[in-house]
Each structure stands twice: as C-alpha cells, then as structure tokens.
Amino acid sequence: MFKLTQELAQQFQRDGYIVVPGLFDTEEMDALLKTAKADRQLEQSAYGRKDASGAVSKLALWNEPGDDLYGTIARCERIVNTMETLLGDEVYHWHSKMMLKEPLVGGAWEWHQDYGYWYNMGCLFPDMASCLISVDRASKENGCLQVLKGSHKIGRINHLASGEQAGADMERVEQAMQRFELVHCETAPGTGIFFHGNTLHRSDQNRSPNSRWSLICTYNTKHNSPYKPSRHAAYAPLKRVPDSAVKEWIGRQGQLVGA
Numbered sequence: 001m002f003k004l005t006q007e008l009a010q011q012f013q014r015d016g017y018i019v020v021p022g023l024f025d026t027e028e029m030d031a032l033l034k035t036a037k038a039d040r041q042l043e044q045s046a047y048g049r050k051d052a053s054g055a056v057s058k059l060a061l062w063n064e065p066g067d068d069l070y071g072t073i074a075r076c077e078r079i080v081n082t083m084e085t086l087l088g089d090e091v092y093h094w095h096s097k098m099m100l101k102e103p104l105v106g107g108a109w110e111w112h113q114d115y116g117y118w119y120n121m122g123c124l125f126p127d128m129a130s131c132l133i134s135v136d137r138a139s140k141e142n143g144c145l146q147v148l149k150g151s152h153k154i155g156r157i158n159h160l161a162s163g164e165q166a167g168a169d170m171e172r173v174e175q176a177m178q179r180f181e182l183v184h185c186e187t188a189p190g191t192g193i194f195f196h197g198n199t200l201h202r203s204d205q206n207r208s209p210n211s212r213w214s215l216i217c218t219y220n221t222k223h224n225s226p227y228k229p230s231r232h233a234a235y236a237p238l239k240r241v242p243d244s245a246v247k248e249w250i251g252r253q254g255q256l257v258g259a
C-alpha cells in the first residue's frame with residue numbers, strides 16, 4: 001500500500017504536485033469503473049460547464065463522503081494521511097467530484113487554480129489540495145490533466161469568467177508558461193495525482209473515441225475552515241477508514257450479488 005516518502009513530500013512542496021502510479025490496484029479500479037459507469041444517479045446529477053469555445057465539460061459533485069465506494073475511497077488512509085503530511089494539518093473532506101470527459105465531445109477545463117474558486121468561499125489560506133484518481137486511462141488524446149510544474153509558488157492569481165468556467169488571468173498564465181514546465185499527466189487507471197490548490201492546471205477537449213473519467217477528492221485543512229457560509233463544508237472530523245475498507249466494500253457487493 002502506498003506510503004508517502006520524504007522525497008515525494010519534498011517533491012510536492014517543490015513542484016506543487018506528485019504522481020503516484022498504482023495508488024489503487026486493478027481490482028479496486030475495475031470496481032470503481034464498473035460502479036461509476038452503471039451509476040444512474042451520478043449520471044443524472046451531472047451538470048455541464050462550457051469551456052471558452054462552447055464545448056461542455058461534465059461533472060457530478062458532492063460534499064458528503066458516504067459509505068459508498070466513492071466515499072470509502074475519499075476517506076481511506078492512503079489519501080487522507082498523505083494529504084495531512086502534505087498540508088501539515090488535520091484535513092477534512094471539502095468535496096469530491098467525478099469528471100466525465102466524454103468521447104468526441106468532452107469539453108476543456110481552462111487554466112485555473114482551484115484556490116481561485118475557493119478563495120471566494122471564505123478560505124483564508126491556500127492550504128487545500130486534491131487527489132485526482134484516473135478511472136479511465138488518461139492521455140493527451142482524451143484530455144489528460146496538465147499542470148505547470150512549480151506554479152503553486154506564484155500565489156493566487158485573479159480569476160475571470162471564461163465560458164461558464166472561471167479561468168486564471170491569462171496575462172499571468174502566459175508569463176507563468178514561460179517560466180514553468182508544462183507537464184501532461186498521462187496516467188493509467190488507479191494512478192493518483194496529488195496537487196496543491198494553487199497549482200495552475202487545465203485539460204484539453206476530448207476528441208478521441210475514449211472517455212476520460214476521473215474521481216477528484218478534495219480536502220481542506222482544519223485551520224482553514226471557511227469564515228463564512230459556503231457551498232462546501234465547514235470543518236467536521238473526517239471519518240477515515242483503513243485502506244482495506246475499499247476491498248471490503250467490493251467484497252460486500254460480491255456477497256450481495258451472490259446472495
């Protein structure tokens with residue numbers, strides 16, 4: 001099971017992200033893929049956000065991590081303990097979302113920092129981070145996550161409307177692009193990408209025949225609970241579960257089917 005090394009923690013501080021292949025194994029990811037693709041409620045709750053050219057990026061988002069597979073993943077130690085080391089405080093669940101980048105039509109996400117959104121929700125500090133878990137294989141062709149390596153050091157950039165999304169001020173992004181390496185995070189299912197709330201990131205439209213779904217679990221630190229009511233949760237202790245809980249959840253479904 002993945003345990004954060006000091007080297008990886010230093011890499012996160014330096015680069016604003018780390019990539020962890022095999023954060024979830026094949027059995028766990030097959031279960032997530034099967035569960036998510038058969039989940040009609042997920043499909044019905046998904047909504048679209050147009051990118052700058054009008055193509056729609058779909059996502060389903062929730063605040064409360066439940067006992068289902070998504071919530072079990074979001075509460076498991078391999079993510080939560082890692083987040084606490086990376087962010088230097090107790091963390092709680094801010095939200096999770098399934099990004100549904102559909103074949104041929106999936107929209108782009110414009111350059112942004114996540115803290116560009118969360119700043120306006122009453123979070124004083126950028127001490128927040130996400131773990132993107134690849135559900136489908138992600139490649140340049142189907143619009144994988146792109147990051148500007150080290151860009152979290154810039155601090156928060158102003159965000160302006162870009163299509164139906166909030167995009168980072170492009171004057172700043174263009175300067176950042178001259179100074180920081182652009183990395184396309186091409187990943188196999190089960191890979192986790194931990195990235196800081198101020199890391200500049202985006203993804204291209206999906207013109208390929210392959211879908212690119214990913215589950216993104218996001219955490220806020222206890223000291224950074226919003227000072228005003230927001231769309232997302234104020235601090236409440238996260239009910240973390242051992243890493244084995246994911247396989248236990250899968251086992252329970254097998255028993256239900258077999259019963």
Ligand SMILES: O=C(O)CCC(=O)C(=O)O
Nearest residue numbers: 099109114145202203216
């Ligand atoms: O899934 C993607 O392509 C990008 C996601 C993203 O930008 C975000 O969740 O902030």
